[in-house]
Amino acid sequence: MYLSKQNGKWLLALTLCAASAGFAATAGAHDAGGDRHEGKWPQAQLQAEAVAEVAQDTVTITLASEISDDSQAAVASALSKTLDEVMKQAKGHENIKATSGNYRIWPMNDKDGKISNWRGRGEIFLESTDFAAASKLASSLSDRMPIANLRFSVSPALRAKQEEALLEKAGQAFRGRAQALADAFGYAGYDLKEINLGGSGARYEAAPRMMAMAADKSARVPLEAGTEMVSVSIQGSIFLRSRKK
Structure with missing residues (x-):
């Protein structure tokens, strides 16, 4: 049938x-x-x-920030500041749920095996059934945390x-x-x-996609869900x- x-x-x-x-x-x-x-x-x-x-009917947008500096403390400080600012701006939007994602800081070694610098990466997830609103918010935050991944699901x-x-x-x-x-x-x-x-x-689910955002914050990410x-x-x-x- x-x-x-x-x-x-x-x-x-x-x-x-x-x-x-x-x-x-x-x-x-x-x-x-x-x-x-x-x-x-x-x-x-x-x-x-x-x-x-x-x-x-649901989209989860991953925003990510990557920072590199000479010291672990400098990376941690800069990354935390970015995440805090973006999270404050992301919260409070109707029908959009903002949550923290992965957070990691690691050393980079030179050819002699010594630590040359430090790198860090932090994520924020935006989840919503309102694709247009989620796209607009993600675009407005993209200058500090570009979109790293899109995932669609059934609520x-x-x-x-x-x-x-x-x-x-x-x-x-x-x-x-x-x-x-x-x-x-x-x-x-x-x-x-x-x-x-x-x-x-x-x-x-859509395969992970790295996305470079335009400088214009008004530009929205086209979202097309599947089944x-x-x-x-x-x-x-x-x-x-x-x-x-």
Whole structure:
């Protein structure tokens, strides 16, 4: 079953598979009288999965500053000052979350193995579902901390909403496959023995990109998100009820 919407809307693909088509009678032959004891009823294991391709609605922009100086203290002081100033400016923007990223200071050695100078690198992450606002803010900070990386993802709220819809689809698929299996082998129906719920959110992220920003702070970074697959799977086992007369 496939449902689709064009022009960037999400696509829904429903995939069904029999993980273990193990349709085998348990120890002891089937009871002609329809005994409901577990050891007397044939069992089968099934799996159904619903998958949706969802448009990524969140961008995480990595701002980075690299500083080089003769002493470790000078690098630490300059890097901390830059990070503090940029973080203060980044905070307080509606719908944009600013957090600290990696921070590192390390020595550089000359050909004789002696320390020639020190380098440092610090990062700040900007995360938002408002691409235009995030792009504008990142551009305004780029003179001190250029954009080092862009990453797109699906927000937790959108993922939860999509998984809720997929759960219903996967449940319908599981019930349909269970009944089809019962019909195929001449049984009246089935009873559930065990159900296990699983899911995955395979993320397809933009590869890390180093970006040089224009001097003009009004220039915005063009942001174009992609998609990722969100899935919900149901695995379970069933008892097959008495054969049809």
